[in-house]
Amino acid sequence: xxxxxxxxxxxxxxxxxxxxxxxxxxxxxxxxxxxxxxxxxxxxxxxxxxxxxxxxxxxxxxxxxxxxxxxxxxxxxxxxxxxxxxxxxxxxxxxxxxxxxxxxxxxxxxxxxxxxxxxxxxxxxxxxxxxxxxxxxxxxxxxxxxxxxxxxxxxxxxxxxxxxxxxxxxxxxxxxxxxxxxxxxxxxxxxxxxxxxxxxxxxxxxxxxxxxxxxxxxxxxxxxxxxxxxxxxxxxxxxxxxxxxxxxxxxxxxxxxxxxxxxxxxxxxxxxxxxxxxxxxxx
Ligand code: GLN
Numbered sequence: 001x002x003x004x005x006x007x008x009x010x011x012x013x014x015x016x017x018x019x020x021x022x023x024x025x026x027x028x029x030x031x032x033x034x035x036x037x038x039x040x041x042x043x044x045x046x047x048x049x050x051x052x053x054x055x056x057x058x059x060x061x062x063x064x065x066x067x068x069x070x071x072x073x074x075x076x077x078x079x080x081x082x083x084x085x086x087x088x089x090x091x092x093x094x095x096x097x098x099x100x101x102x103x104x105x106x107x108x109x110x111x112x113x114x115x116x117x118x119x120x121x122x123x124x125x126x127x128x129x130x131x132x133x134x135x136x137x138x139x140x141x142x143x144x145x146x147x148x149x150x151x152x153x154x155x156x157x158x159x160x161x162x163x164x165x166x167x168x169x170x171x172x173x174x175x176x177x178x179x180x181x182x183x184x185x186x187x188x189x190x191x192x193x194x195x196x197x198x199x200x201x202x203x204x205x206x207x208x209x210x211x212x213x214x215x216x217x218x219x220x221x222x223x224x225x226x227x228x229x230x231x232x233x234x235x236x237x238x239x240x241x242x243x244x245x246x247x248x249x250x251x252x253x254x255x256x257x258x259x260x261x262x263x264x265x266x267x268x269x270x271x272x273x274x275x276x277x278x279x280x281x282x283x
Pocket of ligand 1: 086089180181182183184196203204205234
């Protein structure tokens with residue numbers, strides 16, 4: 001008996017989210033969702049059917065759709081993603097918006113993305129603000145390979161550097177430093193649920209209170225900002241007061257937090273007011 005696409009979708013939607021089933025089918029059949037409707041009654045060949053069944057099993061076992069199809073859209077970019085990098089989240093687009101607001105008017109803004117993963121934030125900023133000079137750091141070579149591949153596919157020029165946070169940045173100074181660091185508490189039960197089970201824990205968890213990476217960034221980043229430069233970091237739903245305190249304690253001015261599309265304080269930032277007369281950072 002032959003199976004057509006509509007038969008397969010009927011079986012699949014009983015086990016996984018219908019939207020996920022459509023995304024997996026469209027991936028194997030190399031079409032969009034409209035294409036699925038047009039091909040609903042076509043018989044599936046054995047090879048494609050086996051591939052779709054394989055993906056269905058893996059999705060039913062919890063693997064994230066983004067890893068199964070190797071793609072996730074972020075800020076209009078169809079990014080390649082793989083298990084070595086965090087899957088970009090829609091709420092992180094707020095961080096890109098806030099960075100763009102602060103650099104768009106500059107003729108050649110210098111931007112640093114610390115812990116770039118797939119390159120999502122750095123590439124979105126470069127795509128929207130082509131005059132920016134963007135450096136992006138990650139300590140994972142696997143992440144850097146994925147990020148460089150994304151940059152190549154989009155024809156975007158970003159300087160990807162292997163660095164444990166800002167350790168390898170050298171003497172550079174920036175107009176904007178952005179980061180979506182790991183910020184989940186090490187013992188948080190959410191790490192054992194949903195997509196998070198399959199993502200690199202180094203991109204998710206950061207010490208007992210989730211703030212280890214943010215503390216480290218607030219120690220090393222402010223001194224790399226030029227006068228008027230901004231530091232902007234994503235953080236957890238209940239961490240805004242702690243992150244604002246870290247940023248104020250590091251000498252940043254105009255420290256504030258901004259809410260994401262769900263109404264949660266998701267990004268905090270502050271500005272470096274001035275650089276001392278000798279030009280050396282003292283923060
Ligand atoms: N916001 C993500 C989550 O809770 C975590 C991303 C991160 O740690 N930077 O699923």
